[in-house]
Amino acid sequence: MAVKSKKAAASQTHDSIAEQTAAFLKAGGEIQQIEKGVSGRENNGGPRHIVLGKPQNK
Known part of the structure; x- marks a missing residue:
């Protein structure tokens, strides 16, 4: 089988x-x-699945 060039x-x-x-x-x-x-993405406004940054203690 011959290899085609890019x-x-x-x-x-x-x-x-x-x-x-x-x-x-x-x-x-x-x-x-x-x-x-x-x-084309719709903004569903749901909760994020990840949180960036350090967690804040209350």
């Missing part, structure tokens, strides 16, 4: 992404621009 693998990945993107757009898909700093 450059060849990256080129194949790039080409694959370009082909998938073109197919998506041709099928009527739309690419949305998301503002910098926006996350």
